[in-house]
Amino acid sequence: MLATRKWLEALSSPNGVLKTVQRNGRQHLSKIGMPARTQDPWRLADLTRLEELLSLPVSSETLNSSSSEQDSLPVVPQDRFRLFLDSRSDLGSLSLPDGCRLLSNDELERFLGQTLDKCPSTTEWPIAINQASASCVLGLLISGKKVPPIEVILRANSNELMPTRLLIILEEKAELDLLQVFLGEANSAQSHLLEIHVGSDAKFTHSWLARGSGDSSLMSQISVQQDLNSEYALNFIQYGWEFARFESSLLQVDGNANSTIRGLQITKGIEQSSTHSTVRFDGPEGSFDQLQKSVISGSSHSIFHGLIDVPKIAQRTNASQLSRNLLLSDRARIDTKPELKIVADDVKCAHGATVSQLQQEELFYLQSRGIESKQATNLLLKGFCYDIFENSPVELENWINLDQLLVSLQ
């Protein structure tokens, strides 16, 4: 409780378009206090890292990012649009491509929080932290199919906690290809709250790369609301954070929509990375396909908790969830909980989970063909991760050196 109070006291007074949200968030946070192990969603979490996170000051708006930092990022291909979301960027002066516009302050006040409230609930604490502190918010309205792929870069500097909030609304029949890149320097933290409303017949291809380093932390919350006949596909990769918690909550408002989630988390050292995903169908004939993979090495801890909720109204739902985990070290730990809650009787729902190390037979096969043990291991690990990359934009490869990453695990 003390940590929360201290943190709240250090915040600057509520201001800007998120003034009310901040005020409510702070009130709520002081009411709920720190999460406890006795609360189910936090049972496996390393709570000391949450306190460490609160010891960082919230990023201030006065700092200016130097141009040299920007130069170190991969070059933006011509047909893509890149923007930075952090407290230092002047979001108001952004010139956006056709088919995409910023939401006005009035619209933000009207739409912010709507999807969040509607979707199956995620854990309160990370949301309250974000609401209490975020002053940086971006709202995008997408219409039409001609919008170029957009990249949103979120980069936290050392010794700061950077809270950001993003709201994306896809109008009817709109299409968007979005890549979000989270970068965390040593001893930095990010809190990100994302709301997505996919209108009917709209299509959203979402890629998410979260690359931390050192003792960085990331807490991210996605709420996705899908209207009739919409499509939402998420490919996410999370690695390098000492503490990472990814929560997604997906709602098919009237069913009849398509959702796909492919996730990969790679952990090493003493990292703890968790993915919590909930999906609910509030109408019939929805489909959902999830593949969640983890590669766990060193003394790290990987957690997956997935829930598929099919109420009575959601007849003829087709949902599946698969959690596949590679445990590479005898000090590493994996906890996986793929859960089903079903009331409708005419549905196809399945889930599966596997935990193992690399198959000796496969390694032997490669070695017998003259491939060295290390290389063979690397090849198999790459193959394991490939599913996630397959459906991601090729630009993702500019951001992640998979070979190097996989070698560092061994």
Place this chain on the structure above:
Amino acid sequence: MNSQKPLEELVSQPYKYGFVTDVETEKISKGINEDVVRLISEKKKEPKFLLDFRLRAYRTWLGMTEPNWAKLGYPVIDYQDLIYYAAPKKSQKKQSLDEVDPKLLETFDKLGIPLSEQKRLSNVAVDAVFDSVSIATTYKQKLADHGVVFCSITEAVNEHPELIKKYLGSVVPMNDNFFAGLNSAVFSDGSFVYIPKGVDCPMELSSYFRINSGDTGQFERTLIVAEEGSSVSYLEGCTAPMFDTNTLHAAVVELVALDNASIKYSTVQNWYSGNEKGVGGIYNFVTKRGHCRGIRSKISWSQVETGSAITWKYPSCVLQGNESTGEFYSVALTNNYQQADTGTKMLHVGSNTRSTIVSKGISVGRSTNSYRGLVQMGSKAVGARNYSQCDSMLIGDNASANTYPHIRSQQPEARIEHEASTCRISEEQLFYLQSRGIGFEEAVSMMVSGFCRDVFNQLPMEFAAEADKLLALKLEGSVG
């Protein structure tokens, strides 16, 4: 074709074990405190070590809270409004069956459990427990010839105190959970089985539990110890009369398997489940755990759960001995307003340990049927394997089927596979069978039976027949 309605009518057959036997019972007054614990111990003429055990458990229990993670919906239980001990009067263990109250024998006959040995054709020894007290144990002499001890736990306390001292509470400690703590304080009776070294138990052992009083809590305790190289198969059946109040049943079962020993524990649970409006029925809050202590030991749980208003039960295996094996085969059928939250825990401690989980849930009416399980590979469980399969069948669109598996591994050289699926009795399948001249009831029964086949195959012969009959009764209504 509208199959929904007849299907639901079909599965809503009356409970046939709902009669009350009119025998004089001796009850103590309601409520629980240290004096009640002492009184129970005194009534059972127990040695001091057991009274101390009970008192310790009672004090531990006072500091515990009822588990709420299963999110079962039931009103708060007033533990002071329960009777903690009830027994048929003149309840001293009978020397021969002729001395047993004929009404009691009749009860067990009605249940299909003839106790008189000469009438018994099949090779099964029975321990019958009526309310809290063991009434009769059959085939005692024949078992004793093989060195097998099969008696009520009260007798065991007096005749084999060293075994009770050594093993009671060693698998399910008194502070394990709220209900196990309560049971440790007030357990009344139950069965004790001891299989000496190298002995294959010559016959199936069986307990039959019957609740007769409406306001009495049931707290039986079963302890089975299989010494090195021995094996035993144990069957358990349960029924209760129909009352419109809820009765609490909080049992504890402990199994210990030493080197190369094997225990097979089968349950057909058919406590009264309440009426079609969800009034009455048994709260079945049971802690069952087996400990594979020795190398290559094996514990196999199989259960057919059709009764109880609420089932909260997770028969588990602690696989400590290297190369030990744990198995869990379960069929859970819920109807009306029944709630079942059942599953298993497989804790792999030793190397090369194996476990298999097969769970089949059938939800009908407005019931809730959940599988909840944990598979844990400890850091020393090198080469351990687990395979789990959880299938749910939904009949009607008001029932719910939930699956909550938890998989945890700290050993890269362990392999875990889990799969789950949901299905229903589809109209196409029904139509297919019916178009081939198979009646509606028979077609449904065939499909359910096929769905449960993997589990029924694991039950001992006698029980497989009973389980089939039970499901048929719940599903068909034509078989008596």
